[in-house]
Amino acid sequence: MSNPLLQAALGYARLGYPVLPLQPGEKRPHSRLAPNGLKNATHDPEVLRRWWQAVPTAGVGILPPEQVLVLDFDDPQAWDGLRAEHPELAEAPRQRTPRGGVHVFHKLPEGVIGSLTSSTRKLPGLDLRGMGKAYLACSPTQLPNGSYHWEVPLLPPAELPL
Numbered sequence: 001m002s003n004p005l006l007q008a009a010l011g012y013a014r015l016g017y018p019v020l021p022l023q024p025g026e027k028r029p030h031s032r033l034a035p036n037g038l039k040n041a042t043h044d045p046e047v048l049r050r051w052w053q054a055v056p057t058a059g060v061g062i063l064p065p066e067q068v069l070v071l072d073f074d075d076p077q078a079w080d081g082l083r084a085e086h087p088e089l090a091e092a093p094r095q096r097t098p099r100g101g102v103h104v105f106h107k108l109p110e111g112v113i114g115s116l117t118s119s120t121r122k123l124p125g126l127d128l129r130g131m132g133k134a135y136l137a138c139s140p141t142q143l144p145n146g147s148y149h150w151e152v153p154l155l156p157p158a159e160l161p162l
Contacts, residue, residue, distance in 0.1 A: 004140050006052035009060050012138065013043040016156045020135060021051045022059030025144055027137045030058050038063050038135045059141035064105070064130030068157050071104040072136070075125025079104075082126070092161050093154045095139055098146030103129070103136055107160040 009019045018041035021030040033051045034040035041063040042048065052058060064070055071089075073079035079102045083089050093105040108131070129136055139148040 003052055003056050005056065005058060005060055006048065008138070008140055009048045009052060010045055012060065012062050012154070013045060013048060015154060016043075016158075017062040017064060017154075018042055019048055020061045020063065021055060022061045022137055022141060024055065024057040024059060025142065026059065027061075027141075027143065029061065029135070030055060033058065041135065059143075060138050061135045061141075062138050063132065063135045065157050066132035067108050068130045068160060069106045069108050069128060070130035070134075070136060071102075071106070072127040072129045073102040073104070073125055074099070074127065076100045076102070078125030088161070091152065093150070093152050095148050095150045095154075097137075097148055098143045102151075105130075105154060105160055107157060107162055109162055 009021075012019050020034045020038060020041040022028060023030050029037040029040070030051075033055060038061075041061070071082075073082075074097075089104060095103050097103065137143075137148055138154075139150050141148050
């Protein structure tokens with residue numbers, strides 16, 4: 001029988017996103033399987049298989065590479081407002097979080113890589129993630145209040161919109 005969490009992890013790795021296991025029902029890295037957190041994120045399918053064989057219910061986290069910026073909208077109204085101002089954002093890969101937030105994936109222009117940090121806050125209700133510095137829980141990870149799910153499927157980093 002196929003484990004959908006493992007299949008998702010393998011799929012993200014094939015797309016070019018390092019993967020790490022999360023504690024079942026949580027957003028934090030699995031302390032036994034990934035004791036160094038995001039530093040343990042890998043593309044290696046054998047490592048991924050071992051992790052999900054050991055803990056089949058582990059959530060799936062990805063570490064977007066340095067050239068990938070993820071707009072993390074915790075406030076759905078902030079997402080709606082920015083999307084109204086910039087309708088092209090609706091075409092970018094995005095997933096819904098269990099609390100109704102949104103993760104929107106973009107490729108950073110060459111001159112910007114390295115100049116932003118995950119603590120940079122530009123708008124209320126918006127955090128910047130990814131950039132090789134911050135991982136995200138991803139579909140089909142389940143939390144007590146719901147699951148993550150893709151509204152627009154994820155693309156390899158090189159194919160993301162700017």
